[in-house]
Structures are given as C-alpha cells and as structure tokens.
Amino acid sequence: MGTLWQDLKFGLRMLAKSPSLTAVAVLTLALGIGANTAIFSVVNAVLLRPLPYKDAQRLMLVWETFRGRRAGVTAPDFKDWSEQQGVFEQIAGSTSMNFNLTGTNDPVRLSGARVSASYFPALGVQPVLGHMFNAEQDQPGAARVALLSHGLWQERFGSDPGVLGRTIILDDQQYTVIGVMPAELRLWAASPQVWVPLALTPRELAATGSHRYRVLGRLKPGITREQAEARMKSIAEGIVPKRPHSNTGISVMLLPLQEQVVGDVRGSLLILLGAVGLVLLIACANVANLLLARALVREREIAVRAALGAGRVRLLRQLLTESVLLAFVGGALGLFLARWGADALVATLPDSIPRLARTGIDTTVLGFTLVIAVATGIVFGLAPALQASRVDLNNSLKEGSRGTGASAGQHRLRSALVVSEVALAVVLLIGASLLIKSFVQLQAVQPGFRPEGLVSMRLALPQDRYAEPAQVVAFYRQALERVRATPGGEEVALTSHLPLDDSGFNLAIFIEGRPALPPGEVQMTYLRIVSPEYFRVLGAPLRAGRGLDENDREGSVRVGLINQTMVRQYWPNESPLGKRFTMDDNEKTPVEIVGVIGDVKHFGLDSEPRPELFVPFAQAAPMHWNWIDRSLNVVVRAHTERSGLISAVRQALWSVDRNLPIYRVTTLEQVIAESVVSQRVYMRLLGLFAGLAGLLAAVGIYGVMSYAVTQHTHDIGVRLALGARPGDVLGWVLRRGLRLTLLGVVLGLGAGLALTRVLRTLLFEVSVTDPATFAGVAILLTGVAALACWVPARRAARVDPMVALRYE
C-alpha cells in the first residue's frame, strides 16, 4: 500500500511537471469520458433503472395478437381473462381517456386514463395522499372519483393536501378527488395526469370489436412468463367458440412492462453509446500516442529505476498508475462535462423517450465513470507502459547517449494507433453520413399537402353537454362560422386527425356486392372526420370524383372520400366512385365513395400511406364521435402574422363555448418537424460524435507526423544539404502521413461495411452500404488528414540544414 502511495505521489508530480501534455491528455479524455458518461446517464435512466414498481420484473402487459401484430384487448376478452386466468396475482385493465378540466382558472385538457381497481395494486404503487379505487368505485353508476398525478396536484392545486375530498369538474362531470399518486409514476412526458375508475358498462362489455384496452398482470411468484403466456393463449382459444366472429385468429402475447416501456428506444440509445465508445477509443489512442512520445523522454529515468532494482511488473505498475491517474483527472472533468451534457441531452432528445426526465448522475453513473476511467487509463497506458518498461538499460544509461530514440517497435505502435484512430473515425463518419443522407431524403419527401402557414388547435367537447351528434355538429358549424368571420381566418377547416400527428384508429369495412371474407380476413381503413373544405385548406389534391360540400350533411346520402392507397388496395382494377360499403360502427347505412384524394402522409414521412376514409363531420356516426372524444382540430391557413391569428381564432372558438380548453396549438410545419425529431436528434448526435472522432483522428495524425519530423530533423537536414528540394521533403512527409491514413481508411471502410448494419432500422431510402457515402467519407477524411500532415510537412520543408546539423 505504501509503495502504491509512492507511485501515486510520483504520478501526480509527473502530471504537474508536463502541464501542457497533461492538459491536452486530460481534455481529450474528459471529452471522451464525459460524452460516454452523459450518454450512459441517459441509458441508465431509460434502460437500466428498474421501473418504479415493486418487483417490476413480474409485471407483464398482456396483448392480443392478430396475424402476428399486437393489438389492444376488447372489454369482453378482458372480463373473460380476469375470470379464468390463474397465473397473475392481479390483472388490471386500462384505457386512455382525456378530460377537460374546468372550474380552476382557464380550462385545460388533461391526459388521463380509466383504470380498473386492480390497476395500482398490480403495479404495487400506493398513493402519496388518500387511497386508491376500491371494487365498489369500479362499477358503472358508482359515485365519480378521481386520482390526481403528482404533477397535476402540484401545478393546478398548489400541492394542497386539502385536495382530498374536493370536487373537480372533468368533462362537465363532478368527480371527488380521493388520492394523489407518486411522482415516480410519470414515465413519459405524456403520462396520465388523472385516473378514474374503468367501470366497464354493459355496452362496453358487449363491444367485441373495440381493441382499446391495455391489460397489465402481475405474475404470481414462481410463474414464468412462458407459463403465463401459455395459460392466456389457452384461454384465448377457449373464447373463440363463444365469439367466433371477433376472436378467430386472435392469440395472446406477454411482454414484460420494462420491455414495453423501453423497447423502442433501446436500439437507438445503444447505437449512441457504441458511437461514444468509439470516440473514447480514439481519444485513448491519441493519449497513448502522447504517452509514447513522453516515454522516450523518460527513457533514462525508467532505466535508472530498473537499474535500482525495479522489476518490470513494478515499472508497469508505476506507469499504469500514472495513466490511470491521468484518466481519473480526465474522468473528474468528464463528469463535470457529463452533467452539462446530460442536461443538454435531456433537452435535445425526443420527450417520447420514457423516463428521460429522470436522467442524472447517480451512483450507477458514478460507478460507470469510475470503471471507464480506470479501463481508459489501462487501455491508453498499457501499450506505452509495456514499451517503456522494455527499456534497454545498457544503451539508455550509457554516457553521452541521447537515449535510444524511438525503436522500430515504437514507430509501429504509434503508426498502428493512428491507423486505428482513422479507421474508427471512418466508421463513425460513415454512420453519421448515412443518417444525414437519410434525413435529407426524409426531408425531401412530399407530405401530400402544403404545410406552409397552416396553424392548428384542438378542442374536445364534453359528453354531458354535447351528448347528441347534432349538438356536436352544431357546435363545430358555429365554430367554423365564427373563425371564418375572424380577419385572417377565412381559410379554416376541421379534421379529427392531423397529418403526421395522430395516426388515429382503423376499423373494418364491408364492401357491398362482394362475397363475405373468410373468418380472420378483414379489410380495414383509417377513419378521418373532416369539414368539406379540409382538402382545399390543407392543399391536398383531389384525384377523382368530387370533394365534400355543404350538401353532405345530416340526413343526406352518407358519402366519403378515400385516398389513393385505399383505391389501390380495395379497387385495384376499377373506379371506386359510386361504390358503397358499411363499417364496423353500428351504422347500417352504407357510405358511398364520391371522390379520391391524393395520399397524405399520416404515419410518418418514412412510412407508406395506408387506406384512409374521410367523412364529413355532419355525417359522423355517434360511435365515431365517441371514439374521438368529440374532438376536432381547427386548421387555419394563415396569410398574416400567426400569433395574432391564433389568439383571434381562440377567442372566436371561446365565443361559442368559454368552458372548452383549446390545446395542441401548433403549426403543421412544427408537426412535420416533430414527426422526424428522433431522426434529427440521432443524426445530430452521431454527427457530433463523428465530427469529434474526425477531429481527434486529425490531431492524432498531426501529432505523429509532427513527432516524426522532429525525430528526423537531422535526416531532413542531411537530405537538404545533399541537394533535396523542399518539395521533396514536403512530399516525403505527406506520403508518410497519407500512407497511414489510407491504411486506416481502408480498414475503416471494411469495418463500416460490417458495423453500419446496426443503423439499418434508422435509415430511410439509403442503403447501409451506400457507395457514395463510403467514398465521400474516405475522400473527406483523407483530405482532413492531408491538411493535418501539411503543417508538419511545411515545417520539415523549411528546415535549415545548417541549424539541423549543428543541433545534432
């Protein structure tokens, strides 16, 4: 222990003795370790930390599957499962339900959920105030009660403990607050703010086609996921004879809740972690090169130590202690950078990433930093230490000797480090370039409408005051008129689902004149409820037939427009105009197709359009209004200043009903930007890391070439004295540097071919082996390397032979 302390003390002195080398090394390491720690702090918060529930590994989401695709569960299936399962301690159902909260300042829209009484016991979560729902409250007709999220309690009720027993108005109904849930329950930015009992009604329990419920189960101790899944599958099979029409082909799958929560982002975050890992390796190679250069300066000291009796292991320990110390200092600074970087990441990354807000430096992150600092110290310190400890005592201690100079082995090692740096930088640059190209392609995708100047806001009508479709239609008609009367609001329209914002729901259609499909076969379309002028305002082209108009109203023939994809899928060889179909919406009257609209991107710029049906809001069925909570987006094309217009439209809407929250105020350009936010963020981050990698590699090449020039100043002087032209010397240095670069580039291209496959799912219309990208990166990095070699090459070419020879 005492000798280790000696090593540490000496290591600190060595760092202090070469402040510039220490500063460069520490900064390089701080960048590498800091970037890794920052990304890891996100990975830790999002992927690694257990969910904030008791024995979270036993929590499973139970999904229905149809043709291998996951779907929500129907209420009758949930009821049957609850009665027959024997594998879960608790099984709970929930469905999202948003509310208008009124009576407290301005009306606001709350995200919420209906949950069964077993929901919170299944999660193993207790309220911080009050109590949870009981079985009596989870019955239709029971007194209305609500649980508040911690955030809502803080923001709207000032964390008042007296909120318990208070009445709040949700969708014009009075609910009694019975509890406040803990803050940890908030996993997403869009997590529920309020919960009410599920209280399934007889009507809901009869709806066999409504796959809108999520089912959560807590496995009994000792029951495995597989056993539970087998049991639930057998229950699902048992239900088929009871409800063959709706349940044929329906199976069940279990997904751990943790998997469900983080599954979508795991790949992207791990790619980022891999990318910063490569940056750290490059940083290590750079610092290793610095230490190799310093090892030559310290050659005599090492030799003296060996002559005084230090064995190789002891020398290695001394040198590694120094490098680990360096890494610790870099790690400490890196930790500071990581705190800042983690905050920046949280602000940058899409807020759809679960638990992102919980990102921070905790003991796990500190442990990670400690481990990578030690590992980094060993990685970059080992090679120079091995080299240095292999000192030739006889030569190093000889009088008059200036040291043995860099051996062939040391040259090879330094060259190998630079080649590796270049190769790693090439891999990262290829990855980043592929993402950039993909993003450019994505941006070039035509969304099928003109987003410029379009602003949108959403409102939802409470069921109590707007129970009848006629009331809903009357409200929206009046709203349209008021907005139209507003200066600048002339081009206004309504839609239930904004493009690229809300994919909405799909339902089965039954085309007239066609034979019934076999069980398990179904034709589906996504339903949109719009006002007649929607397509004109949106700028979506009519491809065939006619658009909707004011005559398409209550009582007239039910009409609809369909998109081109629906035509291709269901009427591939005929005109769909005049064709009729019914829908799975309790309406017996068929819808007649009167026109075809060009495809509008609804599911993402990188996703193919799916069949869509647009029906006039005046003809929307009662069930349709229920499905969309009687909510529509008011879309206005602004030709003037937007904020003034938004304010005017808001006032116009409130002039119809002052108790309605107006929310999701946005522009369509913003909606498009948000739809590609993940791609943009990952592209930027990978681009940042690749840029850093390229820079570090260039610095590495510069360092090695600069060192080579210093080492060969005498040779260069001799060459110049013998008649070599400065151009020859310049060429000699450049060739040497470019040889290393090209070797690194070739290796990097090979590694890129193998490694960029992990990006496949993130790319849009770009091959992972895109030749132009590979070639571009090779040229770019070679160019940068040439620049990095140019400076020492010029210095070499300017060597004064007399000075160089006299110096030697």
Add this chain to the structure above:
Amino acid sequence: MIRLQNLEKFFEVGAGKSYVLRRINLDVREGEFITFMGPSGAGKSTLLSILGMLDGAWAGEYFLYDHVVHKLSVKERNGLHKQYVGFVFQSYHLIDNLTVYENLDIPLSYRNVPRAERQSTVADVLDRFNIVGKKDLYPSQLSGGQQQLVAVARAVIANPKLILADEPTGNLHSSQGKEIMELFRKLNNEGTTIIQVTHSEQNAAYSNRVIKLFDGWIVPE
C-alpha cells in the same frame, strides 16, 4: 566472489560479428577495489553492465558466489542484481522528480522493505553521508558533487556486496571527485567490493587492482 570465463559480447554484422568484449576471464575476490581502464570503446562500461546484470546479451560463463549467472533467467538475474549490486553513474542519474529522501528510499521500496524499516535506513544513510539537511531538496537544487554523494548513498543503501561505478567523478571537479573517492575507499574498507571504470590515474590509485582493456580484450599485466 565473481568469476568470468570466456565471456564475450558481440553484434551480428552482416555475415560476421563485431566484438565488444572478447574472451574475458576475470576473478574478483570479495573486498577488492578494482579499476577498469582503457580508451573509449575498449568495452569497460559494457563489462561493468554485464557484471551488474544490466546487460544480458553475452556469451560465456559468469559465476557470482554460488550463482551460475549465465544459466539464470532474466528474472533471476534481476533478483541477484537487487540482492548484491549497487550502481553509481557518471551522470549521477538521480530521478529528477524525487527528493533526496525519495531517491534514497526508492531502491529499498523496490526490494519490498517495510516502510518503517525503510524510514530508519534512509535516516541512517542521510546521517552517515551527512546530507540530512538536503533530504527535501530535488536533484536540480544540488551541486554536482552533492548529487554524486546522494547517488553513492543510494547505491549503498540496500547494503550491496558489490558497487559498480562508471566514471563516478567524471562530471565533478577535483575536490568533489576526491571526496567521492575517499568515500569509496571508506566503503571498501568496510568490506564492500568496488569495481570502477575511470580514465583517471588519480582515481585508479584508490583501487588495489587495475585491469586494462583494449578493443574488448583484457590487456595482460
């Protein structure tokens, strides 16, 4: 104490060999003070390095007490070196970033001597060499003579049986050199075997045997 038989050192040059030392036969008795002399390139320092086991690339036979050095592995030779040998160099080779105290402590630390024992040994040596007042200074704060004094102190601190000194006064002015040579004599009188390399007849006079080398050969007396 030491016996060398037909010891040779050479480098392969093309198809042939370039000899540094040739057929060296030498016996050193315990307590001797020997001087190697000869012109530059004669092989004196190389022979000293081989004796100190800093150089392992040679042919022939080398016996140190009962140890058959030429048959030992590098690790075993390092062990012998630690056990028996102390080195003094012309350029002192003190470690710049260690204080006088630490420079003296380091050979003991490499021999895994417990801390308390190291402290008392270093204190003894500081006292013996009369450099207590310098213990917290760095080498750059000492004169050449003081540095060599510390270097000698460092060489003897682990109580070696053999001190090898390569031009120990080469960088010192005469009075400082004399002081160091007196110190060697004292150590020798106390029983330490000393082998030095020097060009100085004056220094050679301190030894009781002078061995001359020329072109790698020992010149017969």
